Amino acid sequence: MKTAVLGAGAVGCYYGGMLARARREVVLIGRPQHVEAIKRDGLYMDTQNFQEHVRVAATIEAAGLVGARMVLCCVKSTDTLQAAVEMAPHLADDAILLSLQNGYDNAERLQAALGRPVHAAVVYVATEMAGPGHLRHHGRGELVIGPFAGSAEVVAEFAVAGVPVQVSDNVAGALWAKLIINCAYNALSAITQLPYGRIAPGEGIAGVMADIVAECLAVAQADGVVVPGDIHAAVAGIARSMATQKSSTAHDVARGKRSEIDHLNGYVLRRGEALGIATPVNRVLHALVRLLEARAPDCGR
Structure with missing residues (x-):
């Protein structure tokens, strides 16, 4: 399964990096300073459990979404509607879209703008970008999602990367x-x-x-x-x-x-x-x- 992360800042780099470290196919779509550093040196993951340069594809172009089976939208809430515009031309028909964003209604806003299902993921992780391509992890890392047609596939994919995902009816x-x-x-x-x-x-x-x-x-x-x-x-x-x-x-x-x-x-x-x-x-x-x-x-x- 290819995963694309749109808005690869602190949250996106953590989850994308964990998947890439588990040798899953991942592309990070982010800002030029981070993309350049990641292309040159890999994503430096400074976590509570390991410190490692993780090799992962990175680009500044939304076209990196092409062919992705799972898309993690991690942009700021203020950029949600613009993200929908950028995503729309590149999404596969069968792509699973997850909103890993702060706030309550971003998945609803994305779904309305895209005219296709978008699933909310509740994120519990403490991270920051400590420099270009340098992720610092302060704690936790679990996700909560709802039940939907691809939820078991999402749980299994993240499980390979050691990321706990709970499926909740609420x-x-x-x-x-x-x-x-x-x-x-x-x-x-x-x-x-x-x-x-x-x-x-x-x-x-x-x-x-x-x-x-x-x-x-x-x-x-x-x-x-x-x-x-x-x-x-x-x-x-x-x-x-x-x-x-x-x-x-x-x-x-x-x-x-x-x-x-x-x-x-x-x-x-x-x-x-x-x-x-x-x-x-x-x-x-x-x-x-x-x-x-x-x-x-x-x-x-």
């Missing part, structure tokens, strides 16, 4: 659980530029996070979604399992780039407004990150 709930975790940490990490392990013990932060979670749960419930498990415990656990990780929002703000905050706390804010649920803490975090973004000219809307 992907909507799992997506909301991930969204809540992102809402609890991403903005705070962006505002403070601190990793998760230093944020959680901060004075007053436990109460702030509890308020964020409560607001998110109220919106999810009003939207008819059941969030599985003990989400308060799951949020607390992130500070331990991903202690050294800064959020992708923090990296975007630090680099003067447009972040995904509109699709995280901003999504909860919009759904809350539509459903008549007040979300004041999410509103404040969203507004503060937008102010930080406004300092950079290329982050304006």
Whole structure:
């Protein structure tokens, strides 16, 4: 099975790299600086379990999707619709499309734009690009997907690479659980530029996070979604399992780039407004990150 990764940044390079390391056919489609380094030296995977240069095909062209049986869309939520435009001419009729993106509704947006099934994958991994072609892994690595015609094939393919994939009948709930975790940490990490392990013990932060979670749960419930498990415990656990990780929002703000905050706390804010649920803490975090973004000219809307 050939796998193509569109948007091969930290998340895409981790999952594509794990597949390539297991000698599966993979092509990474990413930014020029990463593609050039990967073509020259391989993808350097600096993980918790190994450090290795992994040979893998890489290109900046969406035509790399041609012939792929599995496509992992890993672009930023802000680039979802543009990704659909770029993918459309190159997708095989039988390709399995997975959205490995932050936010709740990217798979739905891709599906509407492409007019074909797109399946959401809930991603639990802490990674960053530490330099051109250099992936740094801080923890975890599992995926959650829903049941569909090719789900068993996806599970089997990733199993070869040592990547656990759970098939869940409640992907909507799992997506909301991930969204809540992102809402609890991403903005705070962006505002403070601190990793998760230093944020959680901060004075007053436990109460702030509890308020964020409560607001998110109220919106999810009003939207008819059941969030599985003990989400308060799951949020607390992130500070331990991903202690050294800064959020992708923090990296975007630090680099003067447009972040995904509109699709995280901003999504909860919009759904809350539509459903008549007040979300004041999410509103404040969203507004503060937008102010930080406004300092950079290329982050304006």
